[in-house]
Amino acid sequence: MYRILYAEDNFENYKLVEFVLNKNGFDVKSAVDGLDVIDKVENYKPHLIIMDIDLPNLMGYEVTSWLKSKEAYKNIPVIALTADYSGNYEIISKMSGCIAYYSKPVDPVSFGREIKKFIEAHQENPDTQPLSEQMSKSLENKARQVHDLNKQLKEYENKFSGILSKLSDVIIITDRDFNITYYNSSAIEKEVFRKRYISGMNFFELFSCVDMNAEEIKKRLEENEKLANIDIELESLRGTSSFFLGNFDLTDDNEILISLREVSGDVQNFNTMDQVDKMAGLGVITSGIIHEINNPLTAIKTYLEVLKMKISDETLKDVVEKIDSGFQSIEKLSNSLLGFAKPSREKTxxxxxxxxxxxxxxxxxxxxxxxxxxxxxxxxxxxxxxxxxxxxxxxxxxxxxxxxxxxxxxxxxxxxxxxxxxxxxxxxxxxxxxxxxxxxxxxxxxxxxxxxxxxxxxxxxxxxxxxxxxxxxxxxxxxxxxxxxxxxxxxxxxxx
Incomplete structure (x- = not known):
């Protein structure tokens, strides 16, 4: 059974070619990039290598040049398989040592037969001019350095994301127009944010600043000014609001870093205390007013009693009774207001x-x-x-x-x-x-x-x-x- 090493970074493309080759009796092994080909070629010892040209870390033609510069691998036939239809890639591929050039997708009927023919009839191509071994080695070293740097960068990125996810503050990163490109897990924990956020939404479609608008913030950031403790409100679909203190900072990558610390509880406590102060003040005012009203009311009540005893005319008596009734309503209202100002002593x-x-x-x-x-x-x-x-x-x-x-x-x-x-x-x-x-x-x-x-x-x-x-x-x-x-x-x- 012939062994095929297929370098392809797209999993779906790989599976399609693997299926075609398996049907024709080949054993197929995958390599995800150029460095992976270099690492696997020694142990797998393929009879033929299918090389995607546009690969991560090392391009396909660079890997082919490296293979052709090695005594142990220079006789392994390499064919190029790519989705790029430009003539340049075909020329470069053949100059690097590829014996054939195919465009994706492959013909499922003829491709397997042609691969078998390449393996059985392969001879060294005298026209290939592979790069020197020293240059190939340099390419390999640089590719491995890039690979290691990418790996470290990924580790730092994961570490950075882990740190941000553990912060209780909401962290949001936007572009210069405040379109959200990143948010941490603390943002997702806010039910209001989770239910209202749509991918790519603008920050100010969700949040509103109490004291300034988006243009004012943008202008001050462009003047290299960091904005701290900006009052931010996030209104839910039910009309209730969450309140935050927001910090805005322009990063070196021309992005805007926004951190939000929720202070809804503090705002609620402040409103409660403010209401308590109002109520206390209202009680003092009401008590004073009622005290001033009750003095003349007491005198009026006394004069009414005297009038009731002195008046004999029935018509006047009727008028006095109506005045007395109105007076009692005023007195009742006065007592009610006094009861509002301080706990009532009336029994239930x-x-x-x-x-x-x-x-x-x-x-x-x-x-x-x-x-x-x-x-x-x-x-x-x-x-x-x-x-x-x-x-x-x-x-x-x-x-x-x-x-x-x-x-x-x-x-x-x-x-x-x-x-x-x-x-x-x-x-x-x-x-x-x-x-x-x-x-x-x-x-x-x-x-x-x-x-x-x-x-x-x-x-x-x-x-x-x-x-x-x-x-x-x-x-x-x-x-x-x-x-x-x-x-x-x-x-x-x-x-x-």
């Missing part, structure tokens, strides 16, 4: 949420129905009670109903639906409107003190903040849903 009692709704409607129905708002009631008749403070529950219901009225103030056929029911041990109170909904980008801020999407004459930005605090004091759960068809606030209190 069993609360029927349906009764709270009815009482709120009795003194604020005009305000809630303002703008011809249609109100739908869907309240469970035998709803159980829960423990709570009555005045604070009235404040919750009133705020949600007024918010709903504002939400539907600019639409046709405005509607508010009030629903109460029992669900899995909770008393549920819902207020739904058919307004335009809360924009997704601000939904996570609606409970912040002083935050409002309404005009300043309609809102102070405290209503939902008060609702949230009161619900939490009652061990309740506050949630909401919102889209372009309306908003629905859901509050759950544990039943008694």
């Amino acid at each position: 009692y069993p609360i029927n949420i349906n009764n709270i709704v009815k009482e709120v409607m009795s003194f604020s129905e005009y305000e809630i129905r303002r703008g011809n708002v249609n109100i739908n009631f869907d309240m469970q008749d035998d709803i159980p009670v829960f423990n709570g403070i009555k005045s604070q529950m009235e404040q919750v219901v009133l705020n949600l109903l007024i918010n709903a009225n504002h939400a539907v103030s600019e639409i046709e056929n405005p509607e508010i639906t009030i629903e109460t029911y029992e669900d899995d041990g909770y008393i549920v109170f819902e207020v739904a409107d058919n307004g335009q909904g809360i924009k997704e980008k601000v939904q996570n801020r609606i409970f912040e003190p002083f935050f409002t999407t309404k005009s300043k004459d309609k809102s102070t930005g405290l209503g939902l903040t008060m609702v949230k605090q009161i619900v939490e004091r009652h061990n309740g759960i506050l949630d909401f849903t919102s889209d372009d068809k309306g908003t629905n606030f859901i509050i759950k209190f544990p039943r008694e």
Whole structure:
């Protein structure tokens, strides 16, 4: 059985030729590059070598020249097989010592017969002028040096990638236009990055800089300035965001190295502390205001009592009673605000949420129905009670109903639906409107003190903040849903 050494760096091309030669009774061994041919020719002792011309490390014609310069190998016939159709390669191949030149793909019918004929009828080609042995040796040494350098480079590359993969920081490398060419495993661990990244995507399609745009960053990098601690935001598909401190540096290879350290937790803590500070300040302000209001209220209350005793005219008595009723509403609101500013000392009692709704409607129905708002009631008749403070529950219901009225103030056929029911041990109170909904980008801020999407004459930005605090004091759960068809606030209190 004739032995064929086939030098080919493309595995699919090799398997095709191997199949054709095996069918014709040849034993075929592969060599992946020129150095591999030199290493295998001694032990394998092939009857013929098929040489791809365009090989790594040493070109095919260089290996052929080396073989022809060696006494032990110069009589082994070599044929060139290449996908290059230019005449230059054919001339160079034959000058180096190849006895024939074939273009890929081979003819599966005739190729095996021709290879056999070359082996059996081979004679030394007197026209070949192989390179000198010294030059061939020099080529071999240089090729081995390149091979060793490539091997070392690969090891360093693997080591470098291993180091980057162990870093907790996200490492991203881009070209000069910020198109991503590399990212480490810490980037993949970020769910947001993994789900949104598409191969070749631009860095600024994923991330946004708080203080500067891509052009500004690029300009400063070109001025050899390293950028450190840039605020970076990565927004998820759900509208939530991750925050990073980013460092930008221009490398010697004209690439941009970006390292991102996530600080989302720190930002959240900062926002929480900021909200706590606002709440604390709000408590101090509210307490002071209520103290100033209560002084004249006390005097008014005293004068009203005197008037009740002194007035005998029934008409005037009726007027005084209405003034007294209005005064009591003011006093109740004052106490509610004071309860918001500091923990209430009122005792809790069993609360029927349906009764709270009815009482709120009795003194604020005009305000809630303002703008011809249609109100739908869907309240469970035998709803159980829960423990709570009555005045604070009235404040919750009133705020949600007024918010709903504002939400539907600019639409046709405005509607508010009030629903109460029992669900899995909770008393549920819902207020739904058919307004335009809360924009997704601000939904996570609606409970912040002083935050409002309404005009300043309609809102102070405290209503939902008060609702949230009161619900939490009652061990309740506050949630909401919102889209372009309306908003629905859901509050759950544990039943008694």
